[in-house]
Amino acid sequence: MADPVEKLLETVCNDSRSFCVGEILVRKTSTGGFALSHRDDKATDQLKIFRSAEDAIDIAKHDDAGNYRPLKTAPKLRHGWRLDLETLEDLRRALDYFYPGRLAMFAAWKSDKLQITPLRETLERQSGMYRAAARISDSQINDVVADFCRSNGGCLRTILWKRDAEEVIASTKLPKEKFDPAYDQMMASKPPGSPTPATAPIPATIPLLCQEACNLLIAECRKVMKGE
């Protein structure tokens, strides 16, 4: 029995010949399989070919400069590869390695089961070395979130959480599209004049939803409080 994630992927695959997830372009092949590549490599022929969903683990691990990518939704996926997969199950597994947990969050959100947690609640819950992060001011949050979570160089997730229980927006310094699941965050990550201008047709896109601040953002809040 297919679970909600596979059903969702199946629906997306049936609706279009190609679609995007973050920086990845997924194209259906004539043999019923799938070809995955970096969106920037859409027109590139000289790509290194991989054939196992597990290859996604290594592809996603380092950026073009060889730096470790602790945040998989950071827009620094390396280029120059193509991953050929045979089944929908392989596709689901590979996308889970590229963007761990994001398909499940999207499926939960689509069925109104995704619980959203305000940043202040996440901060107040911390213990040990992260307890200090809770002392961060609203103004400091506004700056930290704007810098760390921005789609252009920071993170491609769509923020669903609010700053606090009063439903205050996470950062007034981010564009309103950052909070819109219908918006393709890759459009915001491209500088003006880049090969994929904002005016180009936008392919079907599965958003990378963020229902709660990640540990990396909490660590950034702590750094501010520690003056690091």
Next chain:
Amino acid sequence: MVNYLVTLRTDAALLIVAHGSTVNADSSAPTLAHAAEIRRREIFADVECAFWKEEPSLRDAVFLFDPESIREVCVVPNFISEGYFSQTVVPRELELYGRITKRSNGQIWRYCEPVGNHPIMTDLLLRRAQEIAPGVPKNEATLLIVAHGTDLNENSAVAAKREAEKIRSLGKYSAVLNVYMEEPPLVSEWRKLTKTRNVVVVPFFISDGLHSYEDIPVLLGIVVAAGGGCGQPGSALPATAAPGEIFRHNPYRVDNRSIFYAPSIGTDAGFADIILEQALNAKS
């Protein structure tokens, strides 16, 4: 490999939780490999991982299993010891209240013992020590089990101490010691703590990383710090050696003694069996 005759219900899932790292690319690799192996055995309807410092996060994990098809989730902490993370962080982030938690959607979450608590661990440590120092007479060797040690939770060092006691009671090695990076007995004092010509060192960690690649080798003196001179000329690796290279140059000669240095115990493929055992124990 443990032979499992039990096939779990198709509505049960396994969640392996681990620390992960924002700086060490190898931290989550063993956990992902153990998950892939368990997935291959088709014992659970679903097998997922979640991490404190990587993705999916522990908070994401609450939404990974469809309550319509998965009625039970076994959570196994891939941690060496019962400590701060397994007792405080993981239950808090996963919203677990004791060993069994029933969610509002009816899903049952069983919180299992960390892998470090399982009796098979002793066999894995012995096997790894044998593999790294084949042919070395055990009665002429000291086995050091190196753990982190911390002041956050007093239980952190207990697992290493327990394993050292168990192996010591077997009477195979001349001596078996539990030593720590951050609390006495310190690994850096191995020269005073050991008397044998051969010293076999097994890091009691879930994965290889900064501690096993760099910190412990420096504390042992088998890595030459930049500009410094530890050990005998020609016997130590430069601190700039590639990760993993440290395990390929055994034995190291330091102060006329031979040190055999093993990769972290958590990289042993036998961990998949322990994770399964912990999950099955929680279900029985």
